[in-house]
Amino acid sequence: xxxxxxxxxxxxxxxxxxxAAALVPSLPGCDDDDRALSFFFAANPEEADARRxxxxxxxxxxxxxxxxxxxxxxxxxxxxxxxxxxxxxxxVLMAWELTYAALADRGVLLDLxxxxxxxxxxxxDLHRDSIAALYDxxxxxxxxxxxxxxxxxxxxxxxxALFAEAGVPTPPAHWExxxxxxxxxxxxxxxxxxxxxxxxxxxxxxxxxxxxxxxxLFAMNNGAxxxxxxxxxxxxxxxxxxFLHGVQFYADLAxxxxxxxxxxxxxxxxxxxxxxxxxxxxxxxxHWRYQSFARAPGLAFxxxxxxxxxxxxxxxxxxxxTGLAIAADSPRREQAWEFVKFAAGPVGQALIxxxxxxxxxxxxxxxxxxxxxxxxRITQLSVLTEGPAHSGYLPVTPAWPKIDALLDRSFGPVLxxxxxxxxxxATLPQAIDRILEAA
Amino acid sequence: xxxxxxxxxRRRARAGRLFxxxxxxxxxxxxxxPLGYSLYLSFTRSDLFRPATFVGITNYRQLFAxxxxxxxxxxxxxxxxxSVLPTVLISLGIAALLNRKLxxxxxxxxxxxxxxxxxxxxxxxxxxxxxxxxxxxxxIMLGWLHLGPVPWLVDPHWAMVSLCLVSVxxxxxxxxxxxLAAMGGIDENLYEAARIDGAGELRRFFAITVPxxxxxxxxxxxxxxxxxxxxxxxxxxxxxxxGGPESAxxxxxxxxxxxxxxxxxxxxxxxxxxVMFAILLVLTGLQLRRGRQEDT
Numbered sequence: 001x002x003x004x005x006x007x008x009x010x011x012x013x014x015x016x017x018x019x020a021a022a023l024v025p026s027l028p029g030c031d032d033d034d035r036a037l038s039f040f041f042a043a044n045p046e047e048a049d050a051r052r053x054x055x056x057x058x059x060x061x062x063x064x065x066x067x068x069x070x071x072x073x074x075x076x077x078x079x080x081x082x083x084x085x086x087x088x089x090x091x092v093l094m095a096w097e098l099t100y101a102a103l104a105d106r107g108v109l110l111d112l113x114x115x116x117x118x119x120x121x122x123x124x125d126l127h128r129d130s131i132a133a134l135y136d137x138x139x140x141x142x143x144x145x146x147x148x149x150x151x152x153x154x155x156x157x158x159x160x161a162l163f164a165e166a167g168v169p170t171p172p173a174h175w176e177x178x179x180x181x182x183x184x185x186x187x188x189x190x191x192x193x194x195x196x197x198x199x200x201x202x203x204x205x206x207x208x209x210x211x212x213x214x215x216x217l218f219a220m221n222n223g224a225x226x227x228x229x230x231x232x233x234x235x236x237x238x239x240x241x242x243f244l245h246g247v248q249f250y251a252d253l254a255x256x257x258x259x260x261x262x263x264x265x266x267x268x269x270x271x272x273x274x275x276x277x278x279x280x281x282x283x284x285x286x287h288w289r290y291q292s293f294a295r296a297p298g299l300a301f302x303x304x305x306x307x308x309x310x311x312x313x314x315x316x317x318x319x320x321x322t323g324l325a326i327a328a329d330s331p332r333r334e335q336a337w338e339f340v341k342f343a344a345g346p347v348g349q350a351l352i353x354x355x356x357x358x359x360x361x362x363x364x365x366x367x368x369x370x371x372x373x374x375x376x377r378i379t380q381l382s383v384l385t386e387g388p389a390h391s392g393y394l395p396v397t398p399a400w401p402k403i404d405a406l407l408d409r410s411f412g413p414v415l416x417x418x419x420x421x422x423x424x425x426a427t428l429p430q431a432i433d434r435i436l437e438a439a
Numbered sequence: 440x441x442x443x444x445x446x447x448x449r450r451r452a453r454a455g456r457l458f459x460x461x462x463x464x465x466x467x468x469x470x471x472x473p474l475g476y477s478l479y480l481s482f483t484r485s486d487l488f489r490p491a492t493f494v495g496i497t498n499y500r501q502l503f504a505x506x507x508x509x510x511x512x513x514x515x516x517x518x519x520x521x522s523v524l525p526t527v528l529i530s531l532g533i534a535a536l537l538n539r540k541l542x543x544x545x546x547x548x549x550x551x552x553x554x555x556x557x558x559x560x561x562x563x564x565x566x567x568x569x570x571x572x573x574x575x576x577x578x579i580m581l582g583w584l585h586l587g588p589v590p591w592l593v594d595p596h597w598a599m600v601s602l603c604l605v606s607v608x609x610x611x612x613x614x615x616x617x618x619l620a621a622m623g624g625i626d627e628n629l630y631e632a633a634r635i636d637g638a639g640e641l642r643r644f645f646a647i648t649v650p651x652x653x654x655x656x657x658x659x660x661x662x663x664x665x666x667x668x669x670x671x672x673x674x675x676x677x678x679x680x681x682g683g684p685e686s687a688x689x690x691x692x693x694x695x696x697x698x699x700x701x702x703x704x705x706x707x708x709x710x711x712x713x714v715m716f717a718i719l720l721v722l723t724g725l726q727l728r729r730g731r732q733e734d735t
Contacts, residue, residue: 078700081703085487106489107489263593263684264573264590265573267573268572401701402702409683409685412685
């Protein structure tokens with residue numbers, strides 16, 4: 001006797017029922033996700049932990065506002081744009097000083113003044129405790145599109161053991177006590193070690209940031225800002241001799257003085273690893289490298305200011321800052337505002353200070369015992385606490401991605417030592433002006 | 440009987456249409472609609488956030504006046520020629536070698552096809568290590584020959600050579616599969632007759648094999664050209680999203696990506712995509728026409 005065979009129709013029906021059944025358990029999950037406040041940010045694993053701590057504390061105080069994390073991939077701005085263009089913009093978004101303007105210009109971000117007006121007490125306290133230059137970074141076309149939450153400007157890390165071993169004087173502990181380009185170069189030269197064959201075993205200086213921006217930072221320290229005004233400029237100072245001399249000084253460190261690795265030298269070992277392994281005496285970086293260096297076995301380091309060029313009057317870092325923004329089409333604006341207030345306000349900032357993973361942006365948090373306790377490894381703490389107030393700005397314009405691509409192409413030959421920085425004067429400023437004009 | 444037969448035929452035709460319907464729907468939704476929409480976008484100023492504004496042929500006019508379009512087009516042509524020509528020649532040689540009845544030939548065939556299975560991004564990451572100036576495999580091997588280290592990906596002059604090398608490595612397996620299949624279809628009697636007439640191996644290859652696999656060769660050239668013209672992923676991973684160093688590897692695929700996703704100029708990027716399509720259409724048409732003329 002044969003069993004009744006399953007016919008095609010029965011099989012298809014069965015598959016349909018099974019498929020529908022498989023979907024049912026996920027429906028309540030979708031519902032939870034829809035209700036939760038989504039928070040998009042980019043972070044390495046340690047930074048993500050610090051943010052989870054802030055979210056946990058927020059959830060403890062606001063149990064009625066569940067928060068869902070949306071962790072970014074390698075290109076956060078592109079990912080954010082894709083989400084928002086597809087109509088799935090997270091409620092709270094991390095904003096970067098150089099790229100937020102393009103999103104604000106397209107109406108993706110909410111003007112936070114619309115919410116702050118209803119919260120005058122918070123706004124007054126925040127203004128009193130804020131560092132104006134950082135707060136104003138997110139002011140664009142009459143609106144406030146994010147509240148700053150961390151300072152990520154650059155400064156110099158230095159290997160205290162290598163300095164002592166070479167008998168090089170300790171570099172400055174305060175932004176008000178500058179050292180000069182010449183003193184910096186002399187230190188880098190004294191700390192660069194070469195074999196008889198010319199192979200470098202220890203570099204005087206390494207750059208762990210973006211070479212184009214680092215060149216601009218040296219230019220800023222030579223007394224020339226990127227532009228004037230900061231927001232929606234119509235011209236960048238790439239035709240200013242002081243700016244170009246600063247760029248040239250930076251380029252010469254690798255191309256002429258050979259105290260810093262070229263792109264080729266840094267191919268086999270990253271500049272960050274060179275400093276962490278004790279194979280570089282100074283490193284240009286922001287606070288985001290602090291934990292990596294702190295974890296490097298046997299590395300004794302401290303922090304110092306950037307050197308001042310012959311045309312400069314005041315040494316500075318750069319306004320690298322990230323902020324928290326709210327999507328303009330967020331259906332949970334009020335909840336998002338509560339979260340932004342919490343993370344960028346005194347409580348969240350104190351948690352950031354205690355974590356030691358970021359430099360907070362409120363004066364109260366910068367001066368807190370928690371921040372000092374989290375940085376016991378270093379003695380020159382004022383480089384960090386005074387850094388935000390000693391930061392120069394980069395241009396805030398929706399056209400920045402285009403300018404960035406153009407700078408990358410144009411600075412290449414200068415940084416490789418094939419052309420001088422002065423040669424940029426011929427065509428680059430005009431090309432940038434055209435981009436700014438069209439923006 | 441005939442009435443029952445026609446009823447059956449109608450039922451079968453209906454079932455056939457129903458079976459085709461999901462695929463047809465997918466084709467319309469995922470191919471026809473995006474194509475049509477991108478053509479529409481190419482006549483607009485659009486960043487996908489604000490409503491698109493109709494600008495006529497402005498995007499196309501700006502594109503042809505853009506000095507970077509000229510650079511990207513030149514780089515793309517260099518890359519296409521530098522990768523398609525060696526790919527076809529090498530794969531032709533390999534296919535001829537693999538088209539033999541030797542013991543263990545299956546192992547060699549398998550090995551040669553391995554790159555076909557590797558993701559372009561993974562492959563590009565591996566090649567980054569190979570191209571490392573100080574410790575890369577390629578420069579170590581050049582060192583054995585007492586040749587100085589080459590700054591493969593760092594120097595603007597060598598960066599394009601590096602890209603072509605990777606493209607050839609990636610393209611050869613596919614081309615070999617197609618050419619090997621075509622060679623397998625050639626009648627053995629032709630070779631036998633040529634051998635009896637005293638033709639050597641090279642003569643048999645150029646007088647019998649190459650003319651008889653011309654259709655497959657033409658197919659390989661067209662597909663490789665299309666792939667090279669649309670190159671993006673390996674360039675992005677190997678030399679970055681700006682097509683550096685400087686503009687040495689700034690190809691059309693990178694330009695398109697940069698304008699769409701970096702600058703948010705989707706209208707402009709769509710115009711570029713349709714210009715690329717037009718160029719490829721003309722090239723393919725010319726190649727097919729040439730093939731037909733040779734056949735007649």
